[in-house]
Amino acid sequence: MLALNAVSKRYPNGTRALADISLAVDAGEILAIVGGSGCGKSTLLRLAAGLEAPTTGEVQVDGERIAGPHPAVGLVFQEPRLLPWLTVAGNVGFGLAALAPTERAAKVNAALARVGLADYAARWPRELSGGQAQRVALARALVTNPRVLLLDEPFSALDAFTRVDLQDHLLDLWADTRPTLVLVTHDIEEALVLADRVMVMRAHPGRIAGVLTLEAPRPRDRQSGTFERAKRQLLADLGRAGTYRSGEEAFPTAAI
Ligand SMILES: Nc1ncnc2c1ncn2[C@@H]1O[C@H](COP(=O)(O)OP(=O)(O)O)[C@@H](O)[C@H]1O
Ligand SMILES: [Mg+2]
Numbered sequence: 200m201l202a203l204n205a206v207s208k209r210y211p212n213g214t215r216a217l218a219d220i221s222l223a224v225d226a227g228e229i230l231a232i233v234g235g236s237g238c239g240k241s242t243l244l245r246l247a248a249g250l251e252a253p254t255t256g257e258v259q260v261d262g263e264r265i266a267g268p269h270p271a272v273g274l275v276f277q278e279p280r281l282l283p284w285l286t287v288a289g290n291v292g293f294g295l296a297a298l299a300p301t302e303r304a305a306k307v308n309a310a311l312a313r314v315g316l317a318d319y320a321a322r323w324p325r326e327l328s329g330g331q332a333q334r335v336a337l338a339r340a341l342v343t344n345p346r347v348l349l350l351d352e353p354f355s356a357l358d359a360f361t362r363v364d365l366q367d368h369l370l371d372l373w374a375d376t377r378p379t380l381v382l383v384t385h386d387i388e389e390a391l392v393l394a395d396r397v398m399v400m401r402a403h404p405g406r407i408a409g410v411l412t413l414e415a416p417r418p419r420d421r422q423s424g425t426f427e428r429a430k431r432q433l434l435a436d437l438g439r440a441g442t443y444r445s446g447e448e449a450f451p452t453a454a455i
Contacts, residue, residue, distance in 0.1 A: 200226050201247060201347045201379050206256035208242050208405075215404035216242040220256070222398070222407065226346070227377035231390035231397045233437065239405020240383040244349045247381065248274040260347055270294075273340030273378075277352040279332035281324040287311070288320035291339045310338040313372060330361040334368070341372065347379045355385060366392060370417060387433055391426060392419050399437055409436060 201224040208217040217239045224230045232240050245251040247258055249265045249272065258265040260272060281290045292307040311317050314334040324332060333353060340348060350369075354362040366389055373380055384390050390397045397411040411433060420426060 200224065200259075200261055201381065202259045203243070203247070204256050204259065206243075206246060206253045206258060208239070208246060208251070209254045217246070217253075218404035218406050220405075220407060224347075224379050224381060226261075226379055228396070229373065229380045229382065229394045231394035232381065232383045232400060233385065233387065233390055233397060233433075234400030234408070235402060237405075238400040238402035240400060241351055242405065243400075244274060244351050244381065244383060247347070248272050248349055250274070270343045271345055272347045272349065273343065273345035274349045275333075275336050275340045275351065275353045277355055279324070279329075279336040281327075281332055281335060283324050285324075286320065287316065287322045287324070287327070287335050290324065290335060291342055293339065295342065306342050307338075310342040311335075313341060313375065314338045315368070328361075329357050330365060333357065333365065337369075337372070344376060345378055347381070348373075350380070350382045352383050352385060354389070362386070362389070367418070369393065387430055387437075388421060391429055391433065392421060393417070397433060399433075411436065 203220050203222045206217060206220045207215070209215050220243065232243065234240060242251065246253050247265070249258070249267045249269050260269065265272065282293065285293065288304070288307050288311070291310055292303045295303045295306060298306070308317065308320065311320055314337050316331065316334055316338065319327070319331065319335070327335065337353070354365050357365065370393065382390070382393060391413065394413055397413065399408045399411070400406065401408040413429065415425070
């Protein structure tokens with residue numbers, strides 16, 4: 200379980216990126232985070248990944264305080280951020296330098312197979328399409344078998360077809376080991392297709408405006424009437440979110 204306990208983040212320039220965020224994401228749960236730009240979504244993920252320290256409060260994974268990058272927590276950014284001077288295999292295995300070469304190669308190959316790129320180990324980043332590069336970034340995050348996988352708008356730079364393809368693929372990957380998954384997205388449909396709960400954030404200071412619970416089993420039908428209704432509700436909630444008090448009871452459950 201990923202827990203943020205009364206976490207706030209104030210940057211040195213005075214920006215209150217997050218104010219008093221308390222949040223628990225269950226083992227195996229998929230939480231989507233939506234909200235306008237600047238409301239602290241990326242800051243929240245960086246704190247959860249241990250890349251940044253909270254000003255107050257703390258982040259825990261399965262009860263252990265996260266004080267820096269941790270093998271149990273994987274993070275994928277909007278851009279793949281592959282190192283151009285390393286092959287695909289080199290990129291995926293970058294964080295495994297402590298392992299013996301044969302063990303490292305086995306893990307790298309298994310991770311590449313999981314994202315459908317088993318034949319791409321010797322390729323260079325520049326030889327990949329956008330979707331392939333993002334799958335390599337996913338493989339790099341998955342190679343340590345993280346219990347918590349954090350994704351920061353991972354598909355937003357991709358075309359619509361590739362995006363839907365990778366959303367389905369992400370669900371397959373998740374089903375393998377059922378990590379806790381936190382997905383920041385600006386795509387409402389993506390949130391409604393993938394998530395158990397959708398958390399809406401507001402800016403100045405960054406805070407939780409409300410949380411929508413989705414009870415329909417996956418895979419979900421994007422064309423169904425109930426899906427359309429849930430989408431309208433979430434869009435309306437996003438528009439009204441400024442009037443909500445912070446807290447998880449703000450939104451009703453949507454049965455899509
Ligand atoms: N390193 C930083 N230093 C100062 N301010 C920052 C830094 N990173 C983000 N911010 C500010 O914190 C707020 C939240 O940013 P961010 O977490 O990137 O939001 P989001 O991902 O929701 O767009 C914004 O006002 C942003 O300008
Ligand atoms: Mg961001």
